[in-house]
Amino acid sequence: MKMTGNTILITGGTSGIGLGLALRLHEAGNKVIVAGRRKELLDEITAEHPGIDALVLDVADPDSIARARETVAASHPGLNVLVNNAGIQLLESVLDPAGLQVAEDHVATNLLGPIRMTYAFLPLLVGKDDAVVLNVTSALAFVPLPITPTYSATKAALHSFSESLRVQLAGADAGVQVIEVVPPPVRTTLMGQQDNEQSMPLDDFLTEALGLLREKPDAKELVVERARFLRDAQANGSYDDVLAMISSS
Numbered sequence: 001m002k003m004t005g006n007t008i009l010i011t012g013g014t015s016g017i018g019l020g021l022a023l024r025l026h027e028a029g030n031k032v033i034v035a036g037r038r039k040e041l042l043d044e045i046t047a048e049h050p051g052i053d054a055l056v057l058d059v060a061d062p063d064s065i066a067r068a069r070e071t072v073a074a075s076h077p078g079l080n081v082l083v084n085n086a087g088i089q090l091l092e093s094v095l096d097p098a099g100l101q102v103a104e105d106h107v108a109t110n111l112l113g114p115i116r117m118t119y120a121f122l123p124l125l126v127g128k129d130d131a132v133v134l135n136v137t138s139a140l141a142f143v144p145l146p147i148t149p150t151y152s153a154t155k156a157a158l159h160s161f162s163e164s165l166r167v168q169l170a171g172a173d174a175g176v177q178v179i180e181v182v183p184p185p186v187r188t189t190l191m192g193q194q195d196n197e198q199s200m201p202l203d204d205f206l207t208e209a210l211g212l213l214r215e216k217p218d219a220k221e222l223v224v225e226r227a228r229f230l231r232d233a234q235a236n237g238s239y240d241d242v243l244a245m246i247s248s249s
């Protein structure tokens with residue numbers, strides 16, 4: 001992925017990692033469109049950062065995605081990068097009947113959301129120079145956090161989907177790069193960890209992740225150092241120990 005001169009749509013651009021990426025990429029000379037459900041935050045962002053555009057989008061709603069595709073096709077025909085970043089993470093107990101709704105919400109937002117977005121926006125990307133789909137998964141795709149079982153499962157599934165997407169697009173010579181971002185715990189409001197000393201400061205995460213992309217523009221995965229022990233647990237034989245450790249933390 002080139003670092004400047006792109007037209008980039010970022011889902012979940014109203015806060016946290018998505019907003020951080022939006023501001024960094026805007027500063028680096030890209031046209032950025034932030035998307036999310038909270039219109040008041042979108043209005044604040046566009047007022048504070050002239051040049052950034054905004055779009056109301058609920059990735060759990062297929063009609064909202066279809067409307068967003070029509071809007072972006074008309075307003076930003078040069079779109080060449082889709083960042084599937086929107087996500088939710090909530091505690092879920094499998095012994096509580098209410099957990100099922102939590103599970104279904106995670107699948108709708110974190111898994112069906114990026115899959116539907118990919119189907120909707122790929123026709124706008126194929127054939128463009130430097131086209132990219134960038135999926136934000138999680139280090140928990142590789143070792144689950146058992147207090148958020150369906151969250152972890154959706155991220156493992158999005159990792160798997162990203163792998164197949166990359167191979168299918170390469171096989172079809174579609175010219176679309178697929179990049180997976182694998183964050184460790186980062187200080188955002190996702191699960192109320194914005195002040196948690198154990199989580200990585202957002203600015204440090206953005207600097208390291210974008211630095212990796214700058215160093216390796218053809219990267220398949222962006223894995224910052226703090227996510228490595230989870231990403232590599234299966235391969236290096238530490239999976240059981242790591243699962244036990246994060247289960248008790």
Ligand SMILES: NC(=O)c1ccc[n+]([C@@H]2O[C@H](COP(=O)([O-])OP(=O)(O)OC[C@H]3O[C@@H](n4cnc5c(N)ncnc54)[C@H](OP(=O)(O)O)[C@@H]3O)[C@@H](O)[C@H]2O)c1
Nearest residue numbers: 012014015016017036037038058059086087185186188190
């Ligand atoms: N922070 C971490 O520790 C961490 C670690 C690993 C992976 N991640 C991943 O990073 C991504 C961003 O999370 P974050 O940490 O930046 O959390 P965040 O600050 O809570 O941001 C989540 C974003 O997703 C948007 N969103 C949620 N549901 C949506 C929906 N149905 N439609 C459209 N947008 C929706 C929210 O915007 P609206 O509410 O305005 O719609 C918000 O902008 C997520 O995919 C998360 O799983 C985060």
